[in-house]
Amino acid sequence: MAAACLAAQRSKDPSTQVGAVIVNETDNKIVGTGYNGMPAGLDDQFPWKRDGEEPLKKKYIYVTHGELNAIMNKSSADVKGCTMYVTLFPCNECAKLIIQSGIRKVIYLSNKYEKSNETQAAKRMFDEAEVKTEQFKTTCSEILINFHECLQ
Numbered sequence: 001m002a003a004a005c006l007a008a009q010r011s012k013d014p015s016t017q018v019g020a021v022i023v024n025e026t027d028n029k030i031v032g033t034g035y036n037g038m039p040a041g042l043d044d045q046f047p048w049k050r051d052g053e054e055p056l057k058k059k060y061i062y063v064t065h066g067e068l069n070a071i072m073n074k075s076s077a078d079v080k081g082c083t084m085y086v087t088l089f090p091c092n093e094c095a096k097l098i099i100q101s102g103i104r105k106v107i108y109l110s111n112k113y114e115k116s117n118e119t120q121a122a123k124r125m126f127d128e129a130e131v132k133t134e135q136f137k138t139t140c141s142e143i144l145i146n147f148h149e150c151l152q
């Protein structure tokens with residue numbers, strides 16, 4: 001989950017940064033990472049605004065979700081049987097992708113949009129497809145990365 005949080009920090013979304021990391025079934029090796037961003041090469045042309053009347057002037061229609069990017073960036077042939085660590089509970093569209101890609105477990109950090117239709121639909125699809133969902137629990141509240149200690 002720390003790696004998912006680190007990936008999230010690369011997002012340019014000013015309000016919600018979502019990071020996702022996929023690990024394989026056999027040895028928990030990372031086989032994909034992603035974060036929410038505009039489609040490749042379109043970074044500067046599209047709005048990050050979340051509010052307003054006009055959908056075309058808001059981010060939602062354009063942004064690529066962290067989960068989709070993690071699946072698209074996979075380094076293995078497929079992600080069947082894998083687990084996804086993600087900083088926010090997936091939406092309905094990502095749930096479909098997760099199910100279709102064969103990921104079997106989703107470990108999430110936040111579920112701040114729990115009441116939304118998108119999250120409820122996602123949960124329903126995961127349950128029906130027997131994709132396990134579990135909130136990440138830890139007693140460790142932070143991981144400090146000290147670049148100086150890494151310098152050898």
Ligand SMILES: Nc1ccn([C@H]2C[C@H](O)[C@@H](COP(=O)(O)O)O2)c(=O)n1
Pocket residue numbers: 013015016017018035036037050059063064065066067088089090091094
């Ligand atoms: N499972 C999710 C849910 C949302 N996102 C992205 C889409 C937006 O960039 C952002 C949500 O923005 P907000 O409505 O909180 O301002 O998070 C995602 O990548 N994965």
Ligand SMILES: [Zn+2]
Pocket residue numbers: 065067090091092093094095
């Ligand atoms: Zn999504």
